[in-house]
Amino acid sequence: MPLLNVSSVSYSYDGVVNVLSDVSFTVEDGTIVGLVGPNGSGKSTLIKNIFDLVRLQSGAIRIGGHEHTRPGAKELAMYLSSNDYLPEFLTAREYLSMMGKLFGLETDHEKALGLFRTFAMEGRYDDLIEDYSHGMRKKTQLISAFVIRPPLTVIDETLNGVDIEALYLAEAEFRKVRDEGRSILLCTHDFAVLERLADRTLFLDLGSVVRDEATRDLVDEHGSVAAMVFDHLGTSQP
Amino acid sequence: MPLLNVSSVSYSYDGVVNVLSDVSFTVEDGTIVGLVGPNGSGKSTLIKNIFDLVRLQSGAIRIGGHEHTRPGAKELAMYLSSNDYLPEFLTAREYLSMMGKLFGLETDHEKALGLFRTFAMEGRYDDLIEDYSHGMRKKTQLISAFVIRPPLTVIDETLNGVDIEALYLAEAEFRKVRDEGRSILLCTHDFAVLERLADRTLFLDLGSVVRDEATRDLVDEHGSVAAMVFDHLGTSQP
Amino acid sequence: MPLLNVSSVSYSYDGVVNVLSDVSFTVEDGTIVGLVGPNGSGKSTLIKNIFDLVRLQSGAIRIGGHEHTRPGAKELAMYLSSNDYLPEFLTAREYLSMMGKLFGLETDHEKALGLFRTFAMEGRYDDLIEDYSHGMRKKTQLISAFVIRPPLTVIDETLNGVDIEALYLAEAEFRKVRDEGRSILLCTHDFAVLERLADRTLFLDLGSVVRDEATRDLVDEHGSVAAMVFDHLGTSQP
Amino acid sequence: MPLLNVSSVSYSYDGVVNVLSDVSFTVEDGTIVGLVGPNGSGKSTLIKNIFDLVRLQSGAIRIGGHEHTRPGAKELAMYLSSNDYLPEFLTAREYLSMMGKLFGLETDHEKALGLFRTFAMEGRYDDLIEDYSHGMRKKTQLISAFVIRPPLTVIDETLNGVDIEALYLAEAEFRKVRDEGRSILLCTHDFAVLERLADRTLFLDLGSVVRDEATRDLVDEHGSVAAMVFDHLGTSQP
Known part of the structure; x- marks a missing residue:
C-alpha cells in the first residue's frame, strides 16, 4: 500500500474547464518525489485536494490507507508553504x-x-x-x-531563498528522513535541488501528468530536468 | 455569566518575572471592550492565554461558561491578527x-x-x-x-492600514455585531477608533490592569484616552 | 513665502477624468498640516506631483521658493512611505x-x-x-x-503599526521639529494623532480640497475630525 | 579593458576582521558571471562596494574604465535586489x-x-x-x-520564486542581453540556473575568491557546481 495514493482526480472551479484531469500517482514509503509544473499546471489545486482544503470532486485520495478527509489521514501529512x-x-x-x-x-x-x-x-x-x-x-x-x-511532508518552494548552508543542511536532513522510511513530496523550481534529492519526478502540465519517472532516467534522456521542462514549454507554447 | 471571564491570571516565561500578574476582567455580551497597552504590558501574552496558545499557569479563563481549553470554548472566539x-x-x-x-x-x-x-x-x-x-x-x-x-471576536490591530471607507464600513458593522449581543475585544493603538467604538477600556501595563472603566469616564477625566495613556507613560518612565 | 506652495494643480491619468482638480494650498514654516482623504481622493497623486515622480500637467508647485523639479527644491523635502x-x-x-x-x-x-x-x-x-x-x-x-x-517632511501613514511608546516619542520629536521652524505634511487615517499634532487639516475628496482649516475649528464644528470625515462620506456616498 | 574591474579590494567593518580580503576579478563585455557564496562569504559587502554604498577601504573598482564613485560609472550598472x-x-x-x-x-x-x-x-x-x-x-x-x-546588471537572487515560464523567458532574455555585448553578474543559490547561464563562476568564501573558472570546467571537475560548493562546505566546516 503506497503512503499517498492519488487516483483519477479531476477538478474544475467553474464546472467547464478541468484544472486537474484524471490525475493519478503514488508516493511510496521512503521516497522523495519531485513535483514540477508551470503556472496553470494544477499543482496548487492538486495540493489543496490532498490536504482537503477544497472538496474532492472526483477520484480518490488515500494517505496511509485512510480516506484523505479522515483525521487518521490528516495526522500523517504536513504542508510547508512557500x-x-x-x-x-x-x-x-x-x-x-x-x-x-x-x-x-x-x-x-x-x-x-x-x-x-x-x-x-x-x-x-x-x-x-x-x-x-x-x-x-x-x-x-x-x-x-x-x-x-x-510520514509525509509536502514542501512547496520552502527552500527558495534560504542560504547555501541551510540548503546543504536541509538536504542532508531530508535524506535522513527518507532513510527512516518517511516520504517527501517536493515542489520546487530549483531543478538542481530536484536532481540531487528526488528519486522520482512528476511533471504536471495543464492538469495532466506529463511525465512520472525516475529522475535519473529523465536526466539521462534530456540532459537535465530543466531541459525536459523547457523543451516541453518551448514546443507547447503558441 | 459574562461571555469572557479572565480570573486571576498570572504568567511567567522564565519562572522569575511575571509578564501577567493577577489579571482579572470580564467581557459581557453585547459590549465592545478596548484593550490598550504599551510594549511589555503583557497584552500579547494575555491573548495567547485566552486562545490556549500557551498553557495557563495560574488563574482561570472561561468563554461562554466553558473552561477555555475545551472545544466548546474554542468555537465561541475568533482571533484576527495584526x-x-x-x-x-x-x-x-x-x-x-x-x-x-x-x-x-x-x-x-x-x-x-x-x-x-x-x-x-x-x-x-x-x-x-x-x-x-x-x-x-x-x-x-x-x-x-x-x-x-x-460570540467573541478579538481584533489585534487589524484595522491598521485599512483605508478610510473600509474603516467607516467596518465600524458600522462592528456596531451591528454588538447590537446583536455579540462582543468584541479590540486591541488598538488608534485611540480615536477606540473612543468611537469601545464601551469600556482596559489599560494594561507591566502585566497588571491599570484601568478598567467606561471609555466615556476616562475621556471625561483625562480629555482623551491618549492623554490617559501618555500621562501614565510620562510619569512611569525612568 | 510659504515653504510649500501648491497652486492650481490638476492631474489626469487618461486625459479625461481629473484625479486632481485645481488643488491649491500652502504649508508655512513651522507648521504641521494633516492631509486626510479617502481612496480616490487624489492624495497619492498629489504627493507624487510634489516629489516630481509624475510630470506636472498644470499649475505650479514650489518648495522653498524653488520650482519643484529643481535640485534646490529636492534637497528640502523628504518622503516617508507607508x-x-x-x-x-x-x-x-x-x-x-x-x-x-x-x-x-x-x-x-x-x-x-x-x-x-x-x-x-x-x-x-x-x-x-x-x-x-x-x-x-x-x-x-x-x-x-x-x-x-x-525643512519639509511628508509622512505617509508611517506611524501605522508602531507601538505606543514609539508613537509617544515620535510625537514629541515631531513637535520639536515644528518648534525649530520646520514643517510636516502628515497623511494619516489615525484621527487621534491628527487632532493631537496637526495645526491645520486639509481634507481632500475626489481630487478637490473640501476643507482646509485649523484643526481646532474643525473639531469645534464637528466634535472630531473623524465625525467631519465620516459625515462627508455618509452624505456623499450613493 | 574589462567592463568591471575589481582589484585587491579588502573591507572590514570593525577594523579587525576582514570581511573581504584582497578580492580581485573582472567581468568582461558580453559575459555572464555567476557569483556563489555562503553566508559570511562577503558577497553582499562586495556588491555594496561595487555600487558605492559603503566607502571603499582599499583596492580599486572600475566600471567601464571609470572610478566606481563617478557618475560615469554609476550610469553603467544596475542592481536588482532579492x-x-x-x-x-x-x-x-x-x-x-x-x-x-x-x-x-x-x-x-x-x-x-x-x-x-x-x-x-x-x-x-x-x-x-x-x-x-x-x-x-x-x-x-x-x-x-x-x-x-x-552595460552591467547585477542580479541578487532576483529569480527566486518566479514561476517556471518567467524563468524560461528571463533566461532567454539574459542570453540576448549577453549576445548584445552586455554583461551580467548573477548571484544565485539556484545552481541549475547558474550552470545553464554563467560562462564563468566565481566562488567566494570567508572574504576570499576560492574559485574563478569557466563554469564548464567546474562541472567537469566536480560533476556539478553544487557538488563543488558542498564539498567545500563539508570539508571547511568545523
Missing part, C-alpha cells in the same frame, strides 16, 4: 508546541533547540516570530518538519 | 469555507460576496489571496469575522 | 549615510545612535535591515527623518 | 520612467508593455505596484533591467 505563513505573535517554541498538538505529539524541544543551533539561529527559540527575518522563518518551517517528522 | 497571516495558496472563498468548518458552520458565501462588494473588492472572491494587496488581506480578515460572527 | 520601502541589504548606518548623501549632509551617526537607544533598538544600528522586524523598519524611517531634519 | 524593494506608491509605468531618468534615458514604454504581455502581466502596467503580488514585483524588476539594458 511563503511566511507563520503566526507572528508566537515564539518558535510556542509554534512548535502548537504543531505538536496538531499532530498528536509532545514536541521534542531539545531536538528543536539543537536544530536551531545547527541552522545558525542559536538563542532565538524563545523570540517572537514577528522579529524573525524572512530566512529565519523559512528555516523555522523546515525545523518544524524535522522535529514533527510526519 | 499581520497578513492568511494562507496565500487559497482563494478567499476557500479560506472562508475553511474558517466556517473550524467554527462548525456552513459558510454563507452570498453574504461574503455582498461584503466583498461593499468593501470595494467586487470580482476578487475567487482569486488567490497571494494576489491580494496588503489592504485587501486586512479586509478579507474583517469580512471573515463579519460572516462567521462568533 | 510601507517597508527600505533597502534590506544595507545596515541602518549605511542607509542613513546614503540618505545624508542624498540631502547633501554628513549624517550625524551619534545622534542616530542616541535615537536608536531612545526607540528601544539599542545595539541594532549595524545590523542588516533585512533582519529588522516591521516595527523596527518603521522606526528606522522615522529616525532617518529626525536625523536629516529637512 | 527582495521586493520597489516603491509601492508608483505604477510600473511611473517606476520605469523614474529608472530611465536615473540612467539618463527616455524609457521605452512600448517595449515595457510588450514585456508585460510576454511575462503574463497584460493590462497591469498602469496599476500601483502596491497591488502587485510578490511574483509580479520580481518580474517588474527583471523587466526594468530588460528595458534599461545597462
